[in-house]
Amino acid sequence: MTIRLRLFIFIPLLVLLMSFVSYFLFESSRSAQESYHLFMNRILLYKQVSRESKEVMQDLNRYVIQVSAESYPDLVFHLNSLHHLQDELYRLEKNETNAIAIGNYINLMGTFMEQAWNMAEDTETQEPKSKASAYLQADQLSRFISEEGQAMVDLELENYRPLYEKLMKITEDMNRLGVYLVITVALLSILFSLWLSSSISRPILQLVLTAKQISRGNLDTKAPELQTGNEIGILCRTFNHMIDNIQELMVKNLESLKKERMVKELELKMLQSQINPHFLFNTLNVIAKMAYIEGAEKTSDLTVSVSRLLRYNLQKLDHPVTLREEVFHAEEYMAIQKERFGDRIRFITEIDEEALGWWTPCLTLQPLLENAIVHGIEHLEEGAVLRLSIRRKEDRACIEVADNGAGMDPEIRDRLIRSAREDVQHPFSGKGKSSGLGTANVFKRLHLFYDGSQTIEIRSGIGEGTTVRLTFPSSARAEETEWRCHGV
Known part of the structure; x- marks a missing residue:
C-alpha cells in the first residue's frame, strides 16, 4: 500500500x-x-x-x-x-x-x-x-x-x-x-x-546511513529491501539498483584501465623492438638510391618496399587506418616475400572496393599473412597458395586470410580465439619468427578496437590449411563515422 x-x-x-x-x-x-x-x-x-x-x-x-x-x-x-x-x-x-x-x-x-x-x-x-x-x-x-x-x-x-x-x-x-x-x-x-x-522515517534513516557508508567508499552495503509496494520500498530497491550500477561501472572502469595498461605495454614493447627506426629508415633510403644508381633496380625496388613498410609502421601504428591502406601495406609486404620465396608462393587477392572503407587498427593484415607464411606454408617447396579476400556482406566487411599449409592443432586454434577476450599466453611463443605483434595480439586489439562487436573465426585442420575470417561491424565504416582510436 x-x-x-x-x-x-x-x-x-x-x-x-x-x-x-x-x-x-x-x-x-x-x-x-x-x-x-x-x-x-x-x-x-x-x-x-x-x-x-x-x-x-x-x-x-x-x-x-x-x-x-x-x-x-x-x-x-x-x-x-x-x-x-x-x-x-x-x-x-x-x-x-x-x-x-x-x-x-x-x-x-x-x-x-x-x-x-x-x-x-x-x-x-x-x-x-x-x-x-x-x-x-x-x-x-x-x-x-x-x-x-x-x-x-x-x-x-x-x-x-x-x-x-x-x-x-x-x-x-x-x-x-x-x-x-x-x-x-x-x-x-x-x-x-x-x-x-x-x-x-525508519527506512529513510537507513537510506541515509547507507548513503554515508557509500560516501566513505563502502560499496558492499545495501539499503533494506522492503517487501512493500509503497514509495519507500521503491526508493530502497532503486537505491540498491543504483549501487549495483555503480559497482558495474567500477568493474568496467577497471577493465578499461586494464585495457589501457595493456595497450601501453604493447606500445612499450613495440618501441623497445624498434632499434633506432628513424636511422634505419634514412639508411634504407640511401641504400635504395645507391642501388638504383648502380643499376640494381630489383634491389632498389625491394629496399623501397622495406622503406615503405617501415614508414607505415612509424606513422600509422598509433592511429586507425582504412582497409584500403592495410591492403596496400599487405601488398608491399607480399612483394618482399615474393622476392624471398620466388615461385614457391602464389599470392592471390580478391578485393571488393566497396569493402575497403572500414576502419581497422594498424597492422591487422600483415601479422595474419606473416603467421600464414611462418607457420603454414614456409616449409612447402612448391604449390604454396596464400589468398587474401575482402568483400562486403550487407552492412559488414568480411576479411579472409587462407593458406593451404600445415594447418593448426584444435587446441591452439581455441586458444587463439580465446586470446581476444582473455589473458592467454601466446600459442606460438618461442616458435619461428614473427613481427612482434602476432596473431593473438591482432585478435586482442580487434576486440578492444570494436568493443567486442567484431567476429573472429578460424577454420583449420592438420594438413588441411588454415582460414582466418574476420567480420567488422557497420559502425566502423569510414563513410559514416570518424573513428577515434584510444591508444589501440
Whole structure:
C-alpha cells in the first residue's frame, strides 16, 4: 500500500471517527434540548393562557363597565389570541395522566371566551345589573383558568420529573461515552501518526546511513529491501539498483584501465623492438638510391618496399587506418616475400572496393599473412597458395586470410580465439619468427578496437590449411563515422 493511499484512507477515517463522536454528542444534547423545549412550551402555554384571560377581563371592564368603545379592538385581539392558544392546547401531545385535565382546561377556556363574546355583543341591550352579574361570572372563570393553569403546570412538572431524571441519566451516560470515544479516537490518532511516521522515517534513516557508508567508499552495503509496494520500498530497491550500477561501472572502469595498461605495454614493447627506426629508415633510403644508381633496380625496388613498410609502421601504428591502406601495406609486404620465396608462393587477392572503407587498427593484415607464411606454408617447396579476400556482406566487411599449409592443432586454434577476450599466453611463443605483434595480439586489439562487436573465426585442420575470417561491424565504416582510436 502506497503512502499516498495510506493517507487517503486513514486520514479521512480519523476525520469520520471524530465527526461520529461530534455527531453523537450533538444528538445527545439535541435530544435533551428538545425534551426541555417541549416541556417549557407547555408551561409557557398555560402561563400565556392565564395572562390572556386577565387581559380579556381588563378589556371587558373598560368596554362593558366603563363603556369605553376604544377598548373594543383590544378585547377582540386578546379573545382571538386566547382562541389560538386554545387551538394549540388541542394539538398538545396527551397521555393518560393529563388528557382529562387538558380537556377540562380547554372547555373552561371555551366557556370563558363564550361568556366574554356574549358580554361584548350584548353590552348595549343588557341592563347594568345583568352586566355586573355576567362580568362577575367571567371574572370567576378567569380566576378558574389561572388556578387551573397553575394546576396544569404542577401536573406537567410532576409528569416531567421521571422523564427529566431519565433524560439526565441518559445525558450523563452519553457524556461519559463521549469522553471515552474522544480518548479512543485521540489514542488511535496518536498510534496511527507514530506508525505512519515510523514506516516513513525508519527506512529513510537507513537510506541515509547507507548513503554515508557509500560516501566513505563502502560499496558492499545495501539499503533494506522492503517487501512493500509503497514509495519507500521503491526508493530502497532503486537505491540498491543504483549501487549495483555503480559497482558495474567500477568493474568496467577497471577493465578499461586494464585495457589501457595493456595497450601501453604493447606500445612499450613495440618501441623497445624498434632499434633506432628513424636511422634505419634514412639508411634504407640511401641504400635504395645507391642501388638504383648502380643499376640494381630489383634491389632498389625491394629496399623501397622495406622503406615503405617501415614508414607505415612509424606513422600509422598509433592511429586507425582504412582497409584500403592495410591492403596496400599487405601488398608491399607480399612483394618482399615474393622476392624471398620466388615461385614457391602464389599470392592471390580478391578485393571488393566497396569493402575497403572500414576502419581497422594498424597492422591487422600483415601479422595474419606473416603467421600464414611462418607457420603454414614456409616449409612447402612448391604449390604454396596464400589468398587474401575482402568483400562486403550487407552492412559488414568480411576479411579472409587462407593458406593451404600445415594447418593448426584444435587446441591452439581455441586458444587463439580465446586470446581476444582473455589473458592467454601466446600459442606460438618461442616458435619461428614473427613481427612482434602476432596473431593473438591482432585478435586482442580487434576486440578492444570494436568493443567486442567484431567476429573472429578460424577454420583449420592438420594438413588441411588454415582460414582466418574476420567480420567488422557497420559502425566502423569510414563513410559514416570518424573513428577515434584510444591508444589501440
